[in-house]
Amino acid sequence: MGASMPYRLTINGAVRHVDVPSEMPLLWVLRDELGLVGTKFGCGKGLCGACTVHVDGAAKRSCQLPVGSVGHAKIQTIEHIGATAIGARLQQAWLKIDVMQCGYCQAGQIMSACALLGQVAEPSDDQINSAMAGNICRCGCYNRIRSAIRIAAGMEGEGSGRVA
Amino acid sequence: MSPERTVATLDRRTILKASLLAGGGLALDALIPLSAEAWDAVEGKTTVPAELSAFVAIAADGTVTIASKNPEIGQGVKTSLPMMVADELDCDWSQVRIAQADVDQQRYGEQSAGGSTATPKNWLPMRQTGAAARAMLIQAAALQWRVAPGEVTTAKGRIFHAASGRSVGYGEVASAAARLAPPDLKTVPLKDPAQFTIIGKPLVGIDSARIVKGEPIFGVDTRLPGMLYAVYEVAPAHGGRLVKADTAAARRAPGVRHVVPIFGNGDPDTGLADGVAIVASNWWLANQARSKLAAVWDLSAAKGHSSTVYSAQADAAIAAGAGSDLRVDGDPAAQLASAARRIAARYDYPFIAHAPMEPQNCTARYRDGRLEIWAPSQTPQRGLETLHKALGIAPQTVTLHLTRAGGGFGRRLMNDYMVQVAAIAKAIPGVPIQLVWSREDDIRRDYFRPGGWHSFQAGIGANGELIAFSDHFVTFGDGKTPARAAGFNASMPPAGLIPHLRYSQSMLPTVVTTGALRAPGSNALCFASQSFLDEVALAAGTDLPHLMLRLLAEPREIAPHDNGVPFDTARARSVIEKVVQTSGWVQKPAQSGRARGFAFYFSHRGYFAEIVEASVAGGDVTVHKVWVAGDVGSQIVNPLGAENQVRGAVIDGLAQALTGQAIEFVDGVVQQSNFDDFRLARMPMTPEIEIAWVRSDKAPTGLGEPALPPVIPALTNAIFAASGTRIRSLPVRLKSA
Numbered sequence: 001m002g003a004s005m006p007y008r009l010t011i012n013g014a015v016r017h018v019d020v021p022s023e024m025p026l027l028w029v030l031r032d033e034l035g036l037v038g039t040k041f042g043c044g045k046g047l048c049g050a051c052t053v054h055v056d057g058a059a060k061r062s063c064q065l066p067v068g069s070v071g072h073a074k075i076q077t078i079e080h081i082g083a084t085a086i087g088a089r090l091q092q093a094w095l096k097i098d099v100m101q102c103g104y105c106q107a108g109q110i111m112s113a114c115a116l117l118g119q120v121a122e123p124s125d126d127q128i129n130s131a132m133a134g135n136i137c138r139c140g141c142y143n144r145i146r147s148a149i150r151i152a153a154g155m156e157g158e159g160s161g162r163v164a
Numbered sequence: 165m166s167p168e169r170t171v172a173t174l175d176r177r178t179i180l181k182a183s184l185l186a187g188g189g190l191a192l193d194a195l196i197p198l199s200a201e202a203w204d205a206v207e208g209k210t211t212v213p214a215e216l217s218a219f220v221a222i223a224a225d226g227t228v229t230i231a232s233k234n235p236e237i238g239q240g241v242k243t244s245l246p247m248m249v250a251d252e253l254d255c256d257w258s259q260v261r262i263a264q265a266d267v268d269q270q271r272y273g274e275q276s277a278g279g280s281t282a283t284p285k286n287w288l289p290m291r292q293t294g295a296a297a298r299a300m301l302i303q304a305a306a307l308q309w310r311v312a313p314g315e316v317t318t319a320k321g322r323i324f325h326a327a328s329g330r331s332v333g334y335g336e337v338a339s340a341a342a343r344l345a346p347p348d349l350k351t352v353p354l355k356d357p358a359q360f361t362i363i364g365k366p367l368v369g370i371d372s373a374r375i376v377k378g379e380p381i382f383g384v385d386t387r388l389p390g391m392l393y394a395v396y397e398v399a400p401a402h403g404g405r406l407v408k409a410d411t412a413a414a415r416r417a418p419g420v421r422h423v424v425p426i427f428g429n430g431d432p433d434t435g436l437a438d439g440v441a442i443v444a445s446n447w448w449l450a451n452q453a454r455s456k457l458a459a460v461w462d463l464s465a466a467k468g469h470s471s472t473v474y475s476a477q478a479d480a481a482i483a484a485g486a487g488s489d490l491r492v493d494g495d496p497a498a499q500l501a502s503a504a505r506r507i508a509a510r511y512d513y514p515f516i517a518h519a520p521m522e523p524q525n526c527t528a529r530y531r532d533g534r535l536e537i538w539a540p541s542q543t544p545q546r547g548l549e550t551l552h553k554a555l556g557i558a559p560q561t562v563t564l565h566l567t568r569a570g571g572g573f574g575r576r577l578m579n580d581y582m583v584q585v586a587a588i589a590k591a592i593p594g595v596p597i598q599l600v601w602s603r604e605d606d607i608r609r610d611y612f613r614p615g616g617w618h619s620f621q622a623g624i625g626a627n628g629e630l631i632a633f634s635d636h637f638v639t640f641g642d643g644k645t646p647a648r649a650a651g652f653n654a655s656m657p658p659a660g661l662i663p664h665l666r667y668s669q670s671m672l673p674t675v676v677t678t679g680a681l682r683a684p685g686s687n688a689l690c691f692a693s694q695s696f697l698d699e700v701a702l703a704a705g706t707d708l709p710h711l712m713l714r715l716l717a718e719p720r721e722i723a724p725h726d727n728g729v730p731f732d733t734a735r736a737r738s739v740i741e742k743v744v745q746t747s748g749w750v751q752k753p754a755q756s757g758r759a760r761g762f763a764f765y766f767s768h769r770g771y772f773a774e775i776v777e778a779s780v781a782g783g784d785v786t787v788h789k790v791w792v793a794g795d796v797g798s799q800i801v802n803p804l805g806a807e808n809q810v811r812g813a814v815i816d817g818l819a820q821a822l823t824g825q826a827i828e829f830v831d832g833v834v835q836q837s838n839f840d841d842f843r844l845a846r847m848p849m850t851p852e853i854e855i856a857w858v859r860s861d862k863a864p865t866g867l868g869e870p871a872l873p874p875v876i877p878a879l880t881n882a883i884f885a886a887s888g889t890r891i892r893s894l895p896v897r898l899k900s901a
Contacts (some may be wrong), residue, residue, distance in 0.1 A: 001418055001452060020446070021418060028448035032393060034609075037385040038378020040570075041520050043603040047839040050521060078378030091376040097367040098804045101812055102238025103375035104382060104521040104570025111888065114639040136839060137522045138237050138571050140815030142850035 007075050009069055011036070012080035022068025023087030029049045030077060038107050039076040042136070052108040053077050059115035061134075078107035086117045086152070093151035100124050101139035113149050122153050166651040180296060180346035188224035190300065190338040194293040194349065195269065219265070219272075219295050220249055226321055228255050228336030231265040233272040234282055235542050236371070237572030239868045241282045242806035243370045245290055246800060251362040251477035252294030252355060255321035255334060262370045263749040267544040267564035275566070277542040277799045278577050278680070280768035280866025283801060287864050295352045297341075301334050304341035308332075320361075336786035338499050357799060361515030366804040371568060383540030383567040386527040388596035392421055393447035396584045396599060397454050398439040398609060400729050401466035401832030403675030405430050406438035410458035417456050424591045425459075426584075428554065434599040435512070435554035437580065437609075441588040449709055466832025469675050471514075471615075474829075477672045478617040478638040482510065486636045487670035491654040491725055494664035496623075499632035503623025507703050510619050510893045513827035515612040518681055521622055522570020523606045524581040528589035535562045539582050542570035547579035554583050555590065571824040574649075574815075578611050595727035607842050608834040611679025612827050614640050614650040616693040623664070628704040630715065632664035640678060641671035655731065656689055657766075658697065661715040662720040675832055682816060683869035686767035690873030691821075691880065691894060698881040699890065707751050708881065709773070710747040713737060731766055735795050738858045739773040742793035747775045750886050757781065758788060761881025763874040770870025771795040771858075774814070776878040780887040785822055787851040787879065789816050792890065795872060797864035800857055809867040810827055811853050817875035824895045 004019045013033070018033045030036040030053070039062055042050030046064040053062045054076040081087030090110050100106050109132070116123055116131040123131065127148050137145065150156035211276055219231035230249050236242035242262060250260050267275055299317060305323040306313040309330060317324045324331045357363075374381050399405065411423035421442040440459055481487065500506055527538040535557055541547050544566055548559040569576055585599035601609070606634025616639050623632035635656075640647040646669075654667050655681035662681060681687060694708070701711035719734035743749070743762075752759050754863040757779045764773045775791040800806045819825065823843035826836045836842040880891035 004418065015629055024448055025445070028446055032446040032448070032615050035387055036378075037387065040382075040521070041384065041523065041600070043839050044451075045603070045838055045840070048521065082377060083317075094376045095368055098366075098372055098808070100238075100369065100372060100375055101240070101808050102521065102569065102571040103369075103371065106375050107378045110376060132847045134846075136518060136521065136572075136844050138816075138844055138845060139808075140812035140819075140845060140850070142815065142845070142847040143811055143853060144808070145847065146850075 005033040005068070007033055007070070009070060009075060010072065011075040012077060014135050015135070018067070020067060023066050025063050026067050026070060026075070027062040030062065034112065036077055036079055040104055040107055042105065048105070049112060050105050050108040052111040052135065054111060054115060057115065057118060078111060081110060081114055084114070087114050089152040092146065093148040096151060097142050097144050097147055098143040099148050101141055104135045105135060109137065109145055113145070113152070117149070117153055122155055123149070165821060174189045178895045180349060182300065182342050182344065182346050184339060184342040184606065185221055185223060188339045190297065190334065190342040191219070191406065192300070192346065192771045193219050193734040194289065194296065204840060219284050220253065220293060222297065222334050222338040224335045224338060224647070226259055227261055228253065228259045228321070228334070229261045229263055232262050233265040233275050235275065235277040235431050235540070235544065235566050235569060237277050237542060237569040238574065239277060239282070239572070239809065240369060240802060241277065242799045244805060245282060245286050245365060246370070247362050247367065248286060248290035249361050252291040253298050253780040254318040254361070257362050257367065259321050259711045264566055267548070267566060270688050275520055275545060277572060278574065280770070280868040280870060283866045284769060284865050291354055292349045292352055292743065295354050296347050298350055299345050299347045300341040301337055302691045303344055304337040305332050308337060323419045333582045352836045358822070363790045363801055364780065364799060364803070367802050369669060381568045382522055382570050383527065384522055384525045384570070384600060386538040388527070388529065391444060391527070391596040391598055392443045393450050394441050394443045394585065394588050394597050394599045395447070395450045395454060395602065396441050396588070397436050397457055399461040399463060399794035401463045402469065403465035403832055405462040405900060406440070407460040407462050409440045409460070411440065411457040413458065414453045417449070417453035419444040419446050421445065422592055424588060426587050426591070428587070436583045436587055436653060439584065443588065443592065447676040451602055463832065466675050470583060471828040474615065474672060478512070479751060481670040481672070482617065482619045482636060486634070486666070486668040487638070489666065489668045490652055491659065491665065493659070493668040495632050496664040496666040499664040500621055500623040500634065503632060504626040505624040505703060506621060507624070507699060508619070508621045509696055509699060509892060510617065510731045511892045512617040513615060513688050513691060514828070515615045515676070516681065516825045517607050517610040517612055517836070518573045518575035519574055519607060519842060519844060520569070520571030520575055521855065523603055524575070524601040525599060526581045526585040527596065527598040528585040530586070530589040530593050533561060534891065535586055537562060537582060537586065538565045538567055539577060540567045541579055541582060542572045542574070542576040545581065547582045550579050550583055551586055555586055557586060573682045574684060575610065577680055603839070607837055608680060611648065611677045613681035613684070613687065614647055614678040614691070616650070616688055621698070624700065624704050628706065630658060630662055630693045630700055630704065630711070633658050633662055634666040637667070637669045639669060639671055640674040643671050647674060647678045649678055649684040652684060653685055653689055654725040655728055656693055658715055659725065660731065661717070676829060682769055682813070686869070686873040687817070687820070687876070690763065690765040692763065694874065694877035695880050695891065698761070698884065699878065704733065709740050709749060712740055712764050712865065729769055735771045735860050736764065736766060738860070739771045739793040739795050742856050742858050743773040743775050743791050746793060746854060747791040749775060753777070755885065759882050759885035761878045761883070761885055763877035763881060765873040766783040767868045767869070767873055767901040769796070769865035772871050772874050774878045775880045776875065778879060778882040778885060778886055785883060785896060785898065787818055787849065789852045789854065790875060791854050792871060793856045793858055795858040795860050796867055796870070797862045798859055799864045801864060806867050807855055810855050810871040813869070813871035814853050814875045815850060817872045818849065818879060821876050821879050821894055821896050822849065824897070826895055
């Protein structure tokens with residue numbers, strides 16, 4: 001591992017400075033250096049999606065992203081996603097049907113859903129399944145996650161019953 | 165809390181305490197012994213005092229604060245238990261604030277999450293406490309107005325006197341109420357369920373708004389000034405002991421501050437597994453330094469503890485005979501021998517891991533002889549006991565804060581992580597330490613759902629009736645007592661429903677730690693028994709729902725064989741009939757390639773019948789739809805949470821069967837490590853799930869577990885109907901067949 005290096009990161013619209021080895025994954029810079037603990041550790045191998053953040057608007061697994069590779073990219077995390085129109089709609093939809101059980105994976109789920117709706121305004125069920133397949137919810141809230149994405153996309157009303 | 169308080173001792177043990185809140189208002193504590201019936205609801209009873217406590221405070225501004233005493237692990241109690249208090253208090257839900265209580269046995273009695281017990285244990289005490297507070301507020305208002313309390317009504321946190329047109333908010337009379345004697349909890353009037361305004365309404369979880377914003381709420385989100393992060397390297401094999409550790413290289417690794425070899429008693433069940441703690445300024449740096457450790461382990465105890473060896477031992481145990489009898493009804497041997505038709509089959513299932521999304525973690529600070537802990541634990545009070553036994557830390561020197569847990573599933577019934585972080589914190593006084601397990605630690609050092617083997621026989625009479633049944637269960641244990649969560653259920657159907665039956669058991673020794681996983685026992689026994697009964701039904705020329713209905717026969721209560729709760733055949737019938745109706749049951753719908761399977765189970769006081777529609781193509785199973793009918797009593801407390809529990813249980817069960825879940829051992833070393841080789845359900849495999857509640861007249865019971873067991877045999881029975889392949893071994897592996 002290399003020695004610590006100073007990095008200047010743009011996170012949630014603010015410039016943050018850290019001094020860490022270049023190999024340190026962004027996840028651990030966020031959680032343990034900057035105290036942004038909304039982004040979650042689940043597997044450390046890019047398998048579960050709990051650590052999903054946006055890098056220049058694209059969903060990335062922050063546990064697989066060495067801080068040295070971030071460069072000038074704009075990082076967005078769950079703490080700030082409500083400031084975007086799509087993020088706010090997703091948060092409202094999540095609460096409208098109370099998607100979550102334990103809630104631990106939901107930050108990653110919302111970040112993945114937000115990237116999806118940024119690319120496809122009205123995704124099909126197949127597109128939703130495909131975009132969300134990398135995010136594990138151990139509690140099994142998948143029916144409601146699907147529904148909440150459709151609600152946020154304006155494709156489904158609260159009482160449509162498709163949650164089942 | 166103000167010293168000014170009134171105490172009513174209602175009987176030997178029921179105590180209500182009313183006090184004046186600082187700043188004005190009413191605080192009400194209730195320490196209530198559990199009714200015998202409620203205590204019966206607890207499967208796997210413990211010696212914890214059978215008491216509950218609620219705490220409700222009404223501030224002068226009308227804000228109602230209700231303590232949430234139990235751990236919240238995603239099962240929804242932080243919302244549903246306060247709903248019970250708030251409804252009887254007759255306040256508006258928007259007035260309610262919920263405060264997570266610290267661990268305090270004196271004040272709250274038992275604080276735990278497990279066994280789907282929170283609803284049955286709390287249903288009456290929580291409501292009585294809310295009703296008592298309401299009665300005191302009414303009395304205070306009536307005194308102030310000089311009217312009879314009977315003339316006064318309440319709604320949405322206000323008290324009304326219709327005759328004079330007066331009204332007052334709860335907060336305005338709360339201080340006066342605090343000076344009154346609390347009423348008798350046993351006679352305080354409770355609402356007719358038709359009058360409920362909060363119970364039964366779909367309410368959003370109390371923490372949900374914080375969760376969607378990523379606010380710090382979970383154990384692993386705990387942040388303290390000067391905190392360091394730890395990993396705990398344990399022996400690669402279960403049962404391994406630390407001989408020595410060369411820590412010099414790890415100490416020099418970037419960010420590392422401390423490396424601490426810890427010699428425990430080698431038994432994580434009662435104490436502390438040996439290990440080496442690496443403590444760094446950043447968790448990733450601590451974890452990276454593990455590769456620099458040179459530790460010598462004694463792995464001799466684990467030799468031969470391999471999955472292939474366990475299988476061979478199980479084969480030998482089955483070949484050797486029926487083992488020790490657990491239950492013999494009638495004359496099963498003779499009846500099996502003389503039956504018109506006899507069928508036999510063997511079933512087995514593997515060890516599996518809990519794998520909650522939040523890896524095991526705990527935070528602790530040892531300072532001036534006192535330990536402060538932040539723990540996502542399902543049984544924090546047992547954690548205190550284990551700390552005492554393992555480290556000699558007296559419970560009264562510990563402050564234990566409960567955090568929200570990112571999933572439990574039974575894993576956090578164990579407190580091994582709490583003991584580990586306490587040992588590390590004690591070695592580094594004054595510094596807050598957060599121990600976080602890697603996913604690999606979490607998978608490999610689980611208390612696994614133990615594997616098991618079943619050798620079944622059934623005798624079918626000339627008229628197609630099931631007359632005799634036997635199951636020889638091979639499990640893990642020391643020969644006298646099964647390992648944790650490795651026991652049998654001698655009340656399992658068809659016991660009690662047919663005259664001739666034998667259940668027996670053999671045990672294999674293991675060094676592997678085992679434990680309760682969501683619907684412990686039932687999650688495996690239901691697969692084996694309801695799959696074999698599907699074979700019996702088809703052999704008898706019927707199908708499983710109709711065989712079960714015939715066996716259940718007329719409505720009656722069947723006493724449990726040993727500790728447990730009675731089995732009500734009428735409730736069982738009603739959920740079976742319901743799911744047959746909602747699904748329009750036929751084993752093979754007209755649509756080509758699809759078929760359905762059915763299963764029923766009774767566990768944790770809940771009655772569940774489920775039907776899975778699936779298709780099989782090229783060795784791949786697709787689940788199209790699942791129908792669920794459940795009876796958990798007269799009232800669903802929070803429909804939003806309740807349906808989530810059922811959907812989650814269904815998806816959990818489907819994943820256990822379909823994603824290849826199996827934990828395997830070679831000389832005590834777990835061969836799986838992460839979500840690539842121990843897979844969980846993902847969105848694309850999630851079917852539509854239709855839930856129907858059957859409302860019986862019984863008190864409400866819990867939902868964390870009982871919806872899980874039937875879905876697995878419903879699936880495997882559907883696979884048989886679709887493909888002709890009988891799944892007698894989990895996980896489902898069609899491609900290699």
